[in-house]
Amino acid sequence: MLWDVDHTLIETRGVGRAIYDRAFPAATGRPLAKLAQISGRTELDIMRESLRINGLEPTDEAVNRLARALIQGYEDAREELGTTGRALPGAYDTLAALADDPQIYQSVLTGNLREVARIKLEVFGLDRFLDLDAGAYGDDNPERLKLVAIAQRRAAERTGTTFGNDHTVLIGDTPKDVEAGLVAGVRVVGVATGKTTVEELREAGANVVFEQLDAGVLRAALSR
Numbered sequence: 001m002l003w004d005v006d007h008t009l010i011e012t013r014g015v016g017r018a019i020y021d022r023a024f025p026a027a028t029g030r031p032l033a034k035l036a037q038i039s040g041r042t043e044l045d046i047m048r049e050s051l052r053i054n055g056l057e058p059t060d061e062a063v064n065r066l067a068r069a070l071i072q073g074y075e076d077a078r079e080e081l082g083t084t085g086r087a088l089p090g091a092y093d094t095l096a097a098l099a100d101d102p103q104i105y106q107s108v109l110t111g112n113l114r115e116v117a118r119i120k121l122e123v124f125g126l127d128r129f130l131d132l133d134a135g136a137y138g139d140d141n142p143e144r145l146k147l148v149a150i151a152q153r154r155a156a157e158r159t160g161t162t163f164g165n166d167h168t169v170l171i172g173d174t175p176k177d178v179e180a181g182l183v184a185g186v187r188v189v190g191v192a193t194g195k196t197t198v199e200e201l202r203e204a205g206a207n208v209v210f211e212q213l214d215a216g217v218l219r220a221a222l223s224r
């Protein structure tokens, strides 16, 4: 089971944007004048475009500096994130219920930087249910489509069990999550707790779509 993070498990409610606004000048010496479209994209991709549209060359060094500033920004904003942001309804209970099932192994597939995902999940106490040393992140590859295979390989390395496509479920809130799952050939669950509606997630091709997370409903869907 591979979980997307933003708008699937948690939402920062503006804190993520505020951290970007602070990290960008800290890393580049310039204000963030223009913001890249972020929904469903990987952080590597977003950082490169943010640098480019703000008139800076997206060299590896510039990208690394921005990544470090973002991680530090999240580290410094743990308290703000905990009070302003939230775990989405049903997220904690669903992760906990699935974690009780020895047949289910849970990690993440997210566009976030690895360390940023860890901080976001730790702040809301969700990290305990997920093997964050596996998974695939926005600093592994700029293309989300490539992340599924990376996550499957890491899960196999960590557990000694092979996770074929029939036994891999990706769950997320955007058409990009759905696309990543479909291109890889794994099962896809959509959850309409972001900006995308149930209808749109269905149209994108998700195998099952829910209004919000519910442990019982999700387990029933997974067992079919």
Ligand SMILES: [Mg+2]
Binding pocket: 004, 005, 006, 007, 008, 040, 172, 173, 174, 194
């Ligand atoms: Mg998301």
